[in-house]
Every structure is written in structure tokens, then in C-alpha cells.
Amino acid sequence: MEQGMAQDLLGCEAVADTENSECVLGIVTNYLLWSFFKSHEDYIEYEEATLMIVSGMPTKEGLKMIAGKIYTLLSDD
Numbered sequence: 001m002e003q004g005m006a007q008d009l010l011g012c013e014a015v016a017d018t019e020n021s022e023c024v025l026g027i028v029t030n031y032l033l034w035s036f037f038k039s040h041e042d043y044i045e046y047e048e049a050t051l052m053i054v055s056g057m058p059t060k061e062g063l064k065m066i067a068g069k070i071y072t073l074l075s076d077d
Contacts, residue, residue: 004028011063013038025073031041034066 008026016024016039017038031051038045049069052062 001028001031001035002034003028005037008035008037009044011040012037012044016041027070027073034069036069038073 005028008028012024013027015021021047022041024039026039032053034049034051035047036045036047047069049066051052051066052059
């Protein structure tokens with residue numbers, strides 16, 4: 001996860017520079033752990049979530065939570 005987050009943040013910075021974007025989004029996951037990034041010009045918003053698993057399967061509530069975080073990340077402020 002740490003290596004993925006470092007790569008994601010470097011990728012966000014590269015996209016922001018090449019595309020002249022003020023805001024770039026990123027998600028890093030290993031299926032259970034999720035890290036969400038919203039990189040702005042002078043700061044980075046960061047949030048974590050853990051997918052809830054019961055009997056080896058993700059719960060409906062867990063999937064809704066992850067989908068909700070992705071929706072919020074993509075929503076215009």
C-alpha cells in the first residue's frame with residue numbers, strides 16, 4: 001500500500017504538471033484497504049476505508065461505502 005500510494009501521488013503530480021490541472025484524483029487499493037486522494041494545487045485531501053468482509057465476501061454495506069466514497073471523490077464541490 002505504501003509503495004502504491006507513493007506511486008499514485010507522483011502520478012498525480014505528473015498529470016497535474018503535464019495537463020496543467022489544479023485537481024487530480026487517485027485511488028490505491030489492495031481490495032480490503034482503500035486510499036482516496038484528491039490532489040489540489042497546494043494540498044492533498046486523503047481518506048482511508050476498509051472494505052467489510054463476511055464469510056470471505058464483501059458486504060453490501062461495505063460495497064456501498066466504497067462506492068459512496070468514489071462518488072464523493074468524483075462529485076463537483
